[in-house]
Amino acid sequence: MDDPTPGLSTVFATGMPLAEAGAEQGPFxxxxxxxxxxxxxxxHAAGRVHRT
Structure with a gap:
């Protein structure tokens, strides 16, 4: 791979959205x-965005 643009990957965790979990179970x-x-x-410090 010769692309000079750095990449950043994160693990996708399955489950309910955090807002929904917080509403159902209270704060973590x-x-x-x-x-x-x-x-x-x-x-965020790397200037990346994520989906929620």
Whole structure:
């Protein structure tokens, strides 16, 4: 692959949307959301967008 444009990929997690899960189950404990929060921060820092 000779494309000089860097790529960034993330894993797709199946399940209900976070907004729906939060509405049904209440807020997530902060300590359980830390890995996802840091991953999203890295994606955003790279100037990428994601689908929700």
């Amino acid at each position: 404990p902060a300590e359980s959301a830390a890995p996802e929060e840091s991953a999203l921060a890295a994606v």
